[in-house]
Amino acid sequence: MSDFPRTNIENLSVSRLMIGTNWFMGFSHTSKAKDNDINETMTAGRIADIVEVFMNSGVDTLYGMSGNPKLVEGIAEAEQRTGRKCIKLTIPGLPLGDGPEAEDEAAQQLDRLAELGVDICMPHQSTTDAFVNRRTKSFDGLERYLKMIREREMIPGLSTHMPETLAYADACGLDVATYCQIYNAAGFLMQIEIDWVHSMIWNAKKPVITIKPLAAGKLPPLVGLAFSWSTLRDIDMVAVGTYSSYEAEEVIEISLSILEGRAARIELQKTRSKKSLE
Numbered sequence: 001m002s003d004f005p006r007t008n009i010e011n012l013s014v015s016r017l018m019i020g021t022n023w024f025m026g027f028s029h030t031s032k033a034k035d036n037d038i039n040e041t042m043t044a045g046r047i048a049d050i051v052e053v054f055m056n057s058g059v060d061t062l063y064g065m066s067g068n069p070k071l072v073e074g075i076a077e078a079e080q081r082t083g084r085k086c087i088k089l090t091i092p093g094l095p096l097g098d099g100p101e102a103e104d105e106a107a108q109q110l111d112r113l114a115e116l117g118v119d120i121c122m123p124h125q126s127t128t129d130a131f132v133n134r135r136t137k138s139f140d141g142l143e144r145y146l147k148m149i150r151e152r153e154m155i156p157g158l159s160t161h162m163p164e165t166l167a168y169a170d171a172c173g174l175d176v177a178t179y180c181q182i183y184n185a186a187g188f189l190m191q192i193e194i195d196w197v198h199s200m201i202w203n204a205k206k207p208v209i210t211i212k213p214l215a216a217g218k219l220p221p222l223v224g225l226a227f228s229w230s231t232l233r234d235i236d237m238v239a240v241g242t243y244s245s246y247e248a249e250e251v252i253e254i255s256l257s258i259l260e261g262r263a264a265r266i267e268l269q270k271t272r273s274k275k276s277l278e
Contacts, residue, residue: 003058004252005259007207007235010155010177012119014061014087017255018209019054020241021064022216024071029189029216038243046244047074052081053248061087063180063209063239065118072116089120089209091159091180094127094145106145114152121149122157122180129162137168146175157209163192163200170205180209180239185227188215198231207235214240221247221254222264229258 004015024047028034055078065088075086090113095102123145131142149156157178158169166179182189183197190197201208214224228238242248250266257264
């Protein structure tokens with residue numbers, strides 16, 4: 001079994017390419033019609049087929065674990081087929097309020113995730129960015145959740161869409177081991193210019209997981225992945241979601257070809273307009 005290049009989040013070894021889950025869960029960032037199509041056609045068996053391809057290539061880290069039944073079943077099936085454990089990273093939306101009710105709700109969520117065998121827990125952007133105080137460059141109120149994550153023996157991180165989150169967390173010594181940041185050649189969903197986000201990632205004291213490298217299908221895999229792999233540090237990661245096992249195979253091979261400095265061994269698409277090139 002070949003292994004994709006790896007890095008570490010604290011003492012946990014993870015694959016630098018991560019299995020994204022938006023295409024499992026129906027988040028296309030395209031249209032409601034596309035979301036509906038994903039939800040109607042993506043079964044637990046199809047998820048298992050995709051995850052199996054990744055895991056057989058040493059891509060054993062999944063970004064976006066949840067208690068969704070078809071996701072849980074699909075991952076378990078892929079683990080059984082490959083005989084390999086899937087490293088699970090979750091991005092839960094936690095309560096934004098104060099007081100015991102919010103903490104009880106968060107505790108229940110985190111307990112369920114720990115029971116699912118989650119290794120890394122990163123509060124979702126909808127939580128993290130709500131706690132960012134740009135005036136004080138702090139995260140008042142978020143520390144309690146990071147402590148609760150540690151207490152459940154999960155590694156804490158931050159999922160964010162705000163590039164400054166990385167710098168603020170580093171500066172105030174927040175107890176996190178990794179960050180998630182949107183990063184792609186199209187600037188899709190990025191809040192500031194690409195070169196600025198690039199600088200924030202390179203200056204981060206922790207490894208960074210980059211998401212949406214293909215801009216939700218708006219960039220061809222060769223273009224999006226070439227940009228990501230050639231502009232990130234060796235410690236950083238790329239999470240990419242795929243709709244089929246064929247796409248998974250293609251993403252893995254293109255990524256390896258870029259990292260190894262060679263041409264990708266993939267079959268190009270054929271149309272009548274390219275007949276004269278054969």
